[in-house]
Amino acid sequence: MAGLVSAPGAALAANILAFGRLLRRAGVPVGSTEGLAAMEALSLVDIGDRRQVHAALRAVMVRRREHFPVFDQAFLLFWRDPEAGRNAAAMALMDGMKEQAKPPPGSRRLAEAMAPQRPPRPPPQPPEERPPVDVAMTVSERERLQTMDFEAMSAAEIAAAKSEIRKLVLSLDARPTRRFRPDPLGPSVDLRGTIRASLHQGGEILSLERRRRVTRPPPLVALCDISGSMSRYAQVLLHFLHAVTNDRDRVHSFLFGTRLTNVTRQLRHRDAEVAFELVSHIVPDWSGGTRIGESLELFNKQWSRRVLGQGAVVLLITDGLDREGAKGLAEATARLRRSCRRLMWLNPLLRYAGFQPRSQGIRAMLPHVDEFRPVHNLESLRALVATLSGPQQVRRMAA
Template identity: 35%
Template sequence: MAGGRRTESGRAGGPAAGLAGADAVLLGFVRALRAAGVDASAERMYAFLRAVAVLRPGMRADVYAAGRATLCGGPDDLERYERVFAAYFGATAGSPPLPTVRTPPPPRPRLRARDAAGGGGTPGERDPLGPPTAALASSTEVLRHRDIAALDAVERARLHRLLAAFALRGEARRSARRRPARRGEVDPRRTVRELLRRGGEPVRLRRHARVDRPRRVVLLVDVSGSMAPYADALLRFAHAAARGGRTEVFTIGTRLTRVTRELSARDPDLAMAAVAAAVPDWRGGTRLGELLREFLNRWGQRGMARGAIVVLLSDGWERDDPALLGAQMRRLHALAHRVVWANPLKARPGYTPTAAGMTAALPSVDAFVEGHSLAALERLAAVVRGADTGAVPEAGAER
């Protein structure tokens, strides 16, 4: 760009050079859209911030219109945008605007300044970003970084609404299939058929190109006793991921249970009820090595894990022999395209992966990330789709 390379932490010459509170709210909204699968690039983000600055940042209707015009790249993004906007700002996008939205905005700051000259105005009255939108969403932005285990019932309900807007898509891979394209290699069969139809007259060369498809994603969610504070939120994250297809979900504890079918219900609460009925080992012990071996023998070796992105969501506590877990992780590492481990304990101050299970698994892990909060799950989604490399553990073998 003409103004030089710019990042989210600052925009040279933009509508807000420093990240004020409302800027942080709007950037958090963009991150939530990315987690839901909307391709909100940096250029679109800057256009959104400029549009909001020109309009009225404190008004929900203006923020909604600015984001819909600048952040959505196609029809597929519109539904996701509606879901994320409703979850993030606490109201449906189609809700009637506040009465103040219809008030002409330009004269208001000057009139307030004159009226406040005699009585002393408060700083909030002169804040061009206004409180309505920031007040609605700032608590959501704080919630993004809160530990899921520390949330109360109201905060968990809001978290569930945000998780319902998630989307998880595997890193793109180039498949063997080809499709007609304007550019690419010459398609000899289609070109010859066109020649025959025209009696041998010269025709335009027909071309084709390879099709990019997302890799399969396999989620192994720990539902043991030590993971009880996080299990419900992680399974709701898995439910949102399973909606996009090409995602398989298993629970691990003392048994291995495939719950992909149970998570196919559109309603998250119905899906959670189905999973609760299907999983027999809630809040039990942990047999990671044995269950990983069962997964590989029954599903993974036959093709489910081959070339896939396998994500383990667990704290790494293992009650069986850690050597068995290490051996099975090496098998998994050889089959999968990428192995990601999300550990909720990683975010705690002073945490080191000293648990026997984690120590045995880390050499076969490609990305070791946190899994304790909404922001951490957003980053996990970015790692899975290849937009973020993740934190490669020191003991891990980089591939």
């Protein structure tokens, strides 16, 4: 704590401001209000006691629980040596990092945040005649984001991916439910409400209470294949599922390879990097084999009645290349279709113009889905969101 003890007054305030800028670069929302509160908090504790200083700063500078790990790492590194940002390579070798075989969530973002900021390059002089170029996001950057491992994404890459995914506002078509709510302009008369209101008038019915049926979007259930052939697409689609899970309610996400794993609770974490870290701890079969039939059968037995109520929409994300061939796949897919209102199969293999359903698994599943769509880039996700947000056709029951 030499950096705190030997730097009272103005030097301490400068260190607090530098620490706040470090937290902002690492993804923690810290402003001038938190900086002033930090100065006031330090005046109430013993600056020589590291634990008191850590507790005081975290109490006033961090508002969300998911930012605690990033703050703890930043506090450990910054207040040991405020000038350590000039040597980012040495920061990764400190005691708080080298004892762990795998860096905790946010460590890479923090290392990049502590690196010295490079001055922006001066823009080159344009020639006299040069066609305009759209520099918002190039194709190479989009492809790099789509193929990058989610555990290795930096702060800038996560921000770029989130900015693109945040534009995909998913507003599912609202459906009427069995519940009613009071509405003076409702289309139907509320008999119970009318009688209840008459009790305040001595039993005389002076007016009729009205009600309206409650409408809400149906549940959204995603079954995503994370086998070796789907790993590069699952990494990008996890960002999409994370954004949708944190934007709306009644979203359930499942990952399957050789087994089925419910990751709904993990994806509800607001910090994407921490959410993916939690997912990696409970998913042991990432980039492994594929058992689509067994996974769908297990979902039908254990989860369908819990999450497929009220006209749920199911997104089945897989390439259909089953390790076990087509064993039990047609029956499991048919049962899944009967349990939901809409079953959409998202297959990245449809990116090929000459795609033919030659695999046994694809031929077994294809007759039992409502829609068969590609999912391999941001454009296909935008098309998917537009389809889900629009009016949905009524499924025709087979005779």
